[in-house]
Amino acid sequence: MCKKTKEQKFIMLPSVDFCFQELMEDEEVRRGFIGAFLRIPPEEILDMELLPKKLRKKYKEEKYGILDVRVRLREGEQLNIEMQSIAYDYWQERSLFYLGKMYVDQIHEGEDYDKLKKCIHVGILDFTLFEHERYYSCFHIWEDTIRDMYSDKFEIHVLELPKLAKYEYPQTELLRWAQFFGARSREEIEVLAEKDEYIHKAYDKLEEISADEEKRLEYEERQKAIRDHRHMLASGRREGLREGLREGKHEHAVEMARKMLEDKLPIEKIAEYSGLSPEDVHRLEEQ
Template structure:
């Protein structure tokens, strides 16, 4: 019987595959595919590998990946499936936290590391055509680079329409979108790290303990989405009431009800 594979876009699964000390080649391959450094990354050291039950059950916890390369770069990777309307500022915030985490005091600013944030998104965020976009600090007039210390990447999975076999990042995104995609399966024979990731995904998917963790993480995510939806609905209702108030005395209650969706009783009680 074939095992039903977990969704690798679930942050718990994503971290177990790409943030595992047992499988550093997977992370290195993904980083080289995304960052495309002049000198390929050959070694990484993971700095936050622990995943406790409290983290899994807490809907506000981040199961991100923080790694340091052999050349001293800090790289933070986050898998985010829901658009919470804060992704850009959220990325900058976590970039800043990673950046200052290496600060030792005594004005040693020159030793602060190049810090890169990679945001893998299962939703469309940017008004850009490409599925992968990189942002730097540049001169607004001539695009001269001020520093490479800050680098933000946004990978928007839904924007990738087909896997480009010549682009390793496209292959990895194809794996995240559907590990059983026929093209992904055919590429496993060519990309060893991809095959390793698929095997690790299958192992996790067969493990009853991992299945329980997967279920708890999905429940935590659903709880958070419901809370966000409830907050949005309350905000919309408040806005409708404010609009209705401003229209009282200008339009009839019947027209206000038609335009706002509020009941006549609600409008009369304003």
């Protein structure tokens, strides 16, 4: 049973990207979640290696890829696992960009293509991306008519957390993980932890990082930034930004970036949300 003292009320929400990345640092937690969406027993995932999050770029003007959690499995397959707490207009394009960068990052000039291994992108979204009812979608490269697979080297998984509150789904390991990531209370998490040993490990890790005062401060700063950003979207500022960018009004993007700098968001995230380059954001930070 998962019994905690009354003093331990505070617990981080796994849907906040800071908390998610902390959880994925734990090998057993990664093993349990990866096993669920790959549909293999976690015990069969023998070797996992955390890789650098920043992907290489060949030319100075190229855009960097900054990944949330990047993992290499025993046979060389690479996974990028991301928690996206805030709605993102071009999520499909962004996920393809990161998937492509991760794929080409495997080899250097002159090396053979046979060294390229499967790359998998997993997006856990705290917003709705598709209109259909399914909370989980998996994509490959198929021939349109006879459904022959062109290559299995690209694979994209999408979990949409808001749908869990709207529809009923058959119980699976993956559903339990989705419910864990989307949980809004300790009670929800405790119920799930009692049903799955790997989610129980994730709950234990969650308790550990929630009790860390320094991590709690970082988490609360990030949570505040997310709330503020959602408020800006709800108040129509995002539409104003779109109009401003279409009309070439750079100051709208700058205003949003300054607000995010005040909220201490990472430079890469500010560049993502505002449309400015990381260099422009750095210059704003120095002003």
